[in-house]
Amino acid sequence: MLVKMAEQNDSNKTTFKVKFLGDYHDIVIHWNDEYDHQQLKKQLFAQLESITGVPSQHVYSIYLRDPNVQGERPSYEYYYSILNLTNSHGYPNHLAKERFCDAISFAGFRFLLDYNVYFDSPPDVNLPNTCVIYRLIPEWMVPEGVCRYGFCQHRNTKSIFNKIQDLINNVELNAKIWSHVRPIQAMRQRRKIYRQFNVLQYFWLICDDVYSRFPNDTQRLIKCEPNLYLRTRG
Numbered sequence: 001m002l003v004k005m006a007e008q009n010d011s012n013k014t015t016f017k018v019k020f021l022g023d024y025h026d027i028v029i030h031w032n033d034e035y036d037h038q039q040l041k042k043q044l045f046a047q048l049e050s051i052t053g054v055p056s057q058h059v060y061s062i063y064l065r066d067p068n069v070q071g072e073r074p075s076y077e078y079y080y081s082i083l084n085l086t087n088s089h090g091y092p093n094h095l096a097k098e099r100f101c102d103a104i105s106f107a108g109f110r111f112l113l114d115y116n117v118y119f120d121s122p123p124d125v126n127l128p129n130t131c132v133i134y135r136l137i138p139e140w141m142v143p144e145g146v147c148r149y150g151f152c153q154h155r156n157t158k159s160i161f162n163k164i165q166d167l168i169n170n171v172e173l174n175a176k177i178w179s180h181v182r183p184i185q186a187m188r189q190r191r192k193i194y195r196q197f198n199v200l201q202y203f204w205l206i207c208d209d210v211y212s213r214f215p216n217d218t219q220r221l222i223k224c225e226p227n228l229y230l231r232t233r234g
Helices: 002-010 037-052 097-106 158-169 171-181 187-196 208-213 217-223
Strands: 013-020 023-030 059-065 079-083 110-118 131-138
Touching (some): 023 037, 037 059, 037 110, 059 097, 110 158, 171 187
């Protein structure tokens, strides 16, 4: 593994595999000195667009497991984000080769691609459309057929994701939702509108196993809408 990591760091390209909805795909990042940071990131976002079918402009960010932070708590502190600058108003966020390659090596060059779907983008961004955040989770961290925080086996299916694609690409519906939620700041009030449009269930998809791992009812209330998570046991 150390040899392969050194080869990747010294190479002009980094190659790794991503498993999405049961199929493996190769992703290749070319480290061209003539590319600026945005061009480097565009390679990653473009290849994920090809894999998932979700247009890059509706992807807010990608989270990659940080090998320097240990633990399995349900928190984004264990990931670092790669922002899609077309959606983030120019926040400084670079695809640094060394850090990226370290994360790829930590994962053994194999990831599961997980997603979260939102309409509530950060207030200073306010995307007027359903958006997606991806997480690249090391495959070895998720036992076959078992759910872990950050990856639910039961929602990562083609039938569910096809419905999410339809929602993201429905321009008219997104415009209607945006017109209703734009003046509202309170998250729980916005959720009532999502329920009225029958889309709330896509924003808080969570299975019983993951639901049970939250440390208390307060966290469950924050992280998911009651009675909307996917019961998959019992």
